[in-house]
Amino acid sequence: MDSSPDAPKPTAKDIAAKYRSEIADGEREAGSRLPAARQLAKQLGVQLMTVQSAYNQLRDEGLVLTQQGRGTFVRDPSLPLGTEPGSSPAFAALSTELSSIHDALRLLGERLDRLEGIVGSETPHGQ
Template identity: 35%
Template sequence: MEFGHIRRSEHLPARIAAQIARDITEGRMRPGEKLPTEHFLAKALGVSRSVVREAIAQLRNEGLVETRQGVGAFVTEPHARPIRIEQDDLANRQSFRDLFQLRVPLEIEAAGLAALHHTADDLARIDDALTSMSGAEKWTAEGIVADLAFHRAVAAATGNEYFSVFLGFIAERISLAIDAARAVAVLEEIVEVTIEEHIVVRDAIASRDPKRAREAMRMHILGAARRLDLTLEAY
């Protein structure tokens, strides 16, 4: 198994995850085999450890690896792996739109449940992701990593682990959409609008008002779709 530097024009976590996934599905990494450390992968691929961590989170959400506290990440047995959607499949616009449509009910419901059930730690994780999104790295790939972390933190705040599993999987597959949206708009405008939408979602969750949180998330998802010229159905 060899790792080469990832081109900066690509969405880094998704591309790194795809590279490792190919090594797994094509047999270059065997079930039970331990992945290289975050430090090794970051150095070999020429990226930050946070990007590697995001890629491993994607692989975990897809069931290709399992992580063990303090030990590392290991390739799972094939029979333990859930359904898999290849990134190339989403090159078809209708398939991409259909997957994005699936975000609508799941993300909206997650926001409402997060408003009801979040803990102080949950809100702190949401705030950490929002801080990263709003900081100096918001114009870079690290800002995209933080965007995904925000949505994972909201899913975790529902108190229902299945939201984390399904939304984590979908968000990672949709991740290239963020790059696409940035590519067709004035970057300063789209980033600031996106951050503002996330702030509204965060504040609604913090207020423990599920209706407000659901509406804030609905507006964000539909706004994200419009920036990709996608028409979604939402009621």
């Protein structure tokens, strides 16, 4: 992104696209820190909220984690979404919900196995 005074100022979408591309291309490794939002906003000549919006887009896509007071970091794609501090609240809620559904399905499976065992033992032989 061109940060010269005459260049058009990047939008949040432009900033997010740049970092999305860098992450996808492996230029930014898992755990690496993105530039501080204030520093990047000053460097690009944009409002702080523009950079924050870009970082929020990346967080909502599950690409980065934001940790209050520490910064924004590239997320490790090998870890389940929503399980790390600084994950998108939507992913964290989804992870919790999926865990509850998994537990409920496991319990239903156990009940079904017991019921099939009872029904199987009560069926007279030869039928």
